[in-house]
Amino acid sequence: MTLSPPSGRGLKPATIRDVARLAGVAPGTVSNVLTGRKLVAEPLRKAVLAAVAELDYRPNHLASSLRFGRTQSIGIVVPDLTNPFFSSFVQEIESLAAADRFQILLMSSQEDPEGEVDRIKALLARQVDGLIIAASRDDVAYGENSTFGGTPAVLVDRAFGAESFDTVATDNEAACRTGTAHLLELGHRDIAFLATDERLTNIKQRTAGYRQALADAGLPGRERIVYGGLTIETCRAAIEQELRRADRPTAIFASAYVATLGAAKAIRATDLAFPDDVSLLGFDDSDWMTVLRPYVSTIQQPIDHLANTAWRLLMRRIEQPTAAPLHEIVPCSLRPRESIRRLA
Amino acid sequence: MTLSPPSGRGLKPATIRDVARLAGVAPGTVSNVLTGRKLVAEPLRKAVLAAVAELDYRPNHLASSLRFGRTQSIGIVVPDLTNPFFSSFVQEIESLAAADRFQILLMSSQEDPEGEVDRIKALLARQVDGLIIAASRDDVAYGENSTFGGTPAVLVDRAFGAESFDTVATDNEAACRTGTAHLLELGHRDIAFLATDERLTNIKQRTAGYRQALADAGLPGRERIVYGGLTIETCRAAIEQELRRADRPTAIFASAYVATLGAAKAIRATDLAFPDDVSLLGFDDSDWMTVLRPYVSTIQQPIDHLANTAWRLLMRRIEQPTAAPLHEIVPCSLRPRESIRRLA
DNA sequence: GTGAAAGCGCTAACAA
DNA sequence: TTGTTAGCGCTTTCAC
Numbered sequence: 001m002t003l004s005p006p007s008g009r010g011l012k013p014a015t016i017r018d019v020a021r022l023a024g025v026a027p028g029t030v031s032n033v034l035t036g037r038k039l040v041a042e043p044l045r046k047a048v049l050a051a052v053a054e055l056d057y058r059p060n061h062l063a064s065s066l067r068f069g070r071t072q073s074i075g076i077v078v079p080d081l082t083n084p085f086f087s088s089f090v091q092e093i094e095s096l097a098a099a100d101r102f103q104i105l106l107m108s109s110q111e112d113p114e115g116e117v118d119r120i121k122a123l124l125a126r127q128v129d130g131l132i133i134a135a136s137r138d139d140v141a142y143g144e145n146s147t148f149g150g151t152p153a154v155l156v157d158r159a160f161g162a163e164s165f166d167t168v169a170t171d172n173e174a175a176c177r178t179g180t181a182h183l184l185e186l187g188h189r190d191i192a193f194l195a196t197d198e199r200l201t202n203i204k205q206r207t208a209g210y211r212q213a214l215a216d217a218g219l220p221g222r223e224r225i226v227y228g229g230l231t232i233e234t235c236r237a238a239i240e241q242e243l244r245r246a247d248r249p250t251a252i253f254a255s256a257y258v259a260t261l262g263a264a265k266a267i268r269a270t271d272l273a274f275p276d277d278v279s280l281l282g283f284d285d286s287d288w289m290t291v292l293r294p295y296v297s298t299i300q301q302p303i304d305h306l307a308n309t310a311w312r313l314l315m316r317r318i319e320q321p322t323a324a325p326l327h328e329i330v331p332c333s334l335r336p337r338e339s340i341r342r343l344a
Numbered sequence: 345m346t347l348s349p350p351s352g353r354g355l356k357p358a359t360i361r362d363v364a365r366l367a368g369v370a371p372g373t374v375s376n377v378l379t380g381r382k383l384v385a386e387p388l389r390k391a392v393l394a395a396v397a398e399l400d401y402r403p404n405h406l407a408s409s410l411r412f413g414r415t416q417s418i419g420i421v422v423p424d425l426t427n428p429f430f431s432s433f434v435q436e437i438e439s440l441a442a443a444d445r446f447q448i449l450l451m452s453s454q455e456d457p458e459g460e461v462d463r464i465k466a467l468l469a470r471q472v473d474g475l476i477i478a479a480s481r482d483d484v485a486y487g488e489n490s491t492f493g494g495t496p497a498v499l500v501d502r503a504f505g506a507e508s509f510d511t512v513a514t515d516n517e518a519a520c521r522t523g524t525a526h527l528l529e530l531g532h533r534d535i536a537f538l539a540t541d542e543r544l545t546n547i548k549q550r551t552a553g554y555r556q557a558l559a560d561a562g563l564p565g566r567e568r569i570v571y572g573g574l575t576i577e578t579c580r581a582a583i584e585q586e587l588r589r590a591d592r593p594t595a596i597f598a599s600a601y602v603a604t605l606g607a608a609k610a611i612r613a614t615d616l617a618f619p620d621d622v623s624l625l626g627f628d629d630s631d632w633m634t635v636l637r638p639y640v641s642t643i644q645q646p647i648d649h650l651a652n653t654a655w656r657l658l659m660r661r662i663e664q665p666t667a668a669p670l671h672e673i674v675p676c677s678l679r680p681r682e683s684i685r686r687l688a
Numbered sequence: 689g690t691g692a693a694a695g696c697g698c699t700a701a702c703a704a
Numbered sequence: 705t706t707g708t709t710a711g712c713g714c715t716t717t718c719a720c
Contacts, residue, residue, distance in 0.1 A: 013493060015713055026691045031715055041689060058493070061469040062415065063713035066406050066696050073449075073470075081438070087431040094425070094452050098459070103466060105417075106450040108438050115442070122447060125405040126417075149357065149402065232631060264635045287576060291608045292636040359697055370707045375699055385705065407697035410712050 014055035023051035034059060065127065073103045074130040074314065075123035077116065080230075081108040083257050084286045085301065086134065089156070092307030093132060100315070102129070111230050113137040124151055130314045132156060138201055152317035156310050158202040166313040168328045170301045172202045175332035176209030176255060177216075179281050179299050182334055183251050184217050187343030188279060192224045192249035194239050194259045206255045206283075224249060228259055235262025236269065243270045243278065250343060251279035259283065260296065275341035285335065294338035305330045358399035367395035378403060409471065417447045418658065419467035421460065423480040424574075425452040427601050428630045429645065430478065433500070436651030437476060444659070446473075455574050457481040468495055474658045476500055482545055496661035500654050502546040510657040512672045514645045516546045519676035520553030520599060521560075523625050523643050526678055527595050528561050531687030532623060536568045536593035538583050538603045550599045568593060572603055579606025580613065587614045587622065594687060595623035603627065604640065619685035629679065638682035649674045 109116040131153035228235030260282030453460040475497035572579030604626030626642040
């Protein structure tokens with residue numbers, strides 16, 4: 001028994017030079033074996049591999065990135081990770097990234113636009129190869145020409161101020177037109193539209209869809225738009241006020257995930273029930289919506305499709321930095337369930 | 345009008361040397377100004393800052409990390425980001441990290457132990473300063489002495505095979521003892537315990553708590569443990585079988601988030617209702633549990649407390665790599681709501 | 689096909 | 705205090 005540490009377990013991790021020395025080759029050759037960028041004769045290759053195993057050598061990705069000029073990492077910025085829409089989106093992106101041997105740096109801005117800019121700067125300082133951003137505000141534009149210092153970026157879901165970026169979003173306008181039409185068909189004429197923040201592009205589009213559907217039905221005067229802010233609680237408070245009025249709506253179209261929860265809470269808080277007293281059409285989808293009765297009817301955004309598109313656009317932009325920006329739109333689908341009542 | 349690009353917008357980003365040249369100082373001085381590690385005389389400081397602004401210089405964090413030996417980044421591994429327990433946990437950690445100027449590399453192993461090891465290796469290759477791991481299996485141990493090559497790591501929630509790590513978890517045993525006792529008090533004698541995967545430490549502890557409570561009540565023969573696996577669907581299927589038996593339980597204790605959703609689904613699928621036909625005690629907490637009726641009674645894990653502790657332990661270990669490992673336990677709380685019926 | 693040497697951008701010694 | 709120099713670990717010319 002010896003007191004000296006087992007071989008290959010020195011205090012400092014082995015470097016490429018250690019491997020080269022042990023294998024009796026040059027560092028460059030070790031690199032060529034490991035990256036496969038150049039062919040190496042079989043005997044040397046074997047010696048290198050043996051030395052790698054012997055020393056438990058793991059390449060320092062940092063050094064490699066510095067030299068190579070690419071980090072194989074991307075930054076992803078979302079406003080709120082507790083929102084299942086965003087957590088599912090991040091999970092999808094993470095698995096796409098892993099498949100392409102990319103890693104992701106995550107930032108959750110918690111709907112704070114100030115912090116967001118700083119965090120994006122920090123991501124940039126780490127030399128991420130690209131950025132996927134669901135911004136907390138439309139004016140996320142970083143730097144004068146919104147270019148993030150040349151780092152490729154794709155904007156997702158919201159904040160499309162700058163046309164110069166690649167963007168992916170769902171067809172918010174059509175989704176809300178369809179949703180409103182659905183309520184109209186079922187006889188509702190007094191539909192409150194609960195939105196979050198009117199400053200967000202996607203919310204503007206959703207509101208426009210609602211308006212359009214009413215106009216199409218010849219009911220442009222029936223608009224009833226309530227802005228509830230970005231949390232469940234503020235949404236609940238906002239729509240609860242409407243529900244307490246004598247002329248309360250017969251249906252609520254909650255046009256975001258937090259709005260859906262807020263509306264459901266408000267309905268309970270006012271001792272009403274859906275769909276009997278007031279109907280509810282929600283937005284986004286989550287497991288619980290088909291667990292407790294009544295199942296919640298919603299507009300579903302295709303998260304995997306969104307994530308796939310975002311990833312494809314980003315990889316394309318990394319390959320071709322000067323290509324013309326693309327603006328992709330993916331369709332939503334209506335999931336009619338049990339929370340909407342047919343009116344006489 | 346000129347065709348040459350505006351100043352400071354060259355093709356290549358400015359380096360510390362460019363700044364030094366423009367300010368008429370040495371690169372080291374620029375570094376000292378920017379990091380604040382050494383004092384620099386005011387006039388030079390100003391000149392440096394002016395040059396930084398002029399060139400829109402942003403330090404390359406990669407190069408700094410390589411030289412400095414620290415990346416100010418940590419890796420976080422969770423088994424499933426769509427589980428609100430983990431997404432909330434990650435969000436908490438992210439904000440703690442941001443406050444300490446750390447960034448986080450996220451991996452979601454999607455409950456796949458194979459992929460997990462590879463991903464941890466990739467994280468290590470990026471020289472993260474530390475790791476926070478909610479492993480998908482107890483045998484996550486990486487390398488012979490479970491040391492992750494010297495990188496500090498704290499294990500969270502589950503997978504505590506290796507005593508040599510710092511760990512944080514909730515008091516699973518006590519939580520399930522309390523929960524079972526609660527059901528017992530309300531008159532239930534036939535309680536099915538729905539667990540996910542018996543190979544996980546935390547699940548073993550939860551099961552032990554259930555057993556202990558039954559034993560304490562003098563009912564050791566009434567154990568009824570069902571393992572439903574790690575998804576909502578498999579949990580649903582497993583407990584649905586129990587519910588279809590003639591001697592179906594009067595209560596279900598769903599001992600994990602996916603189990604709670606699975607149990608609720610199974611109850612609906614068998615045309616039963618809770619709490620009337622069968623009572624339900626869930627695990628973890630989520631917004632929807634207090635939105636739709638009946639509100640779900642659960643055992644709540646204090647996510648912020650867990651995250652704070654994990655962060656504190658990790659920072660401590662980074663400062664003092666050789667300190668003795670700490671094993672922290674934080675208490676859960678019972679949230680009695682409406683899904684449990686008192687039996688005659 | 690292989691080795692030697694330069695250098696990615698930064699910071700920590702050491703000199704001045 | 706400030707400048708000079710070396711080097712973190714890797715990859716990539718460029719000779720051989």
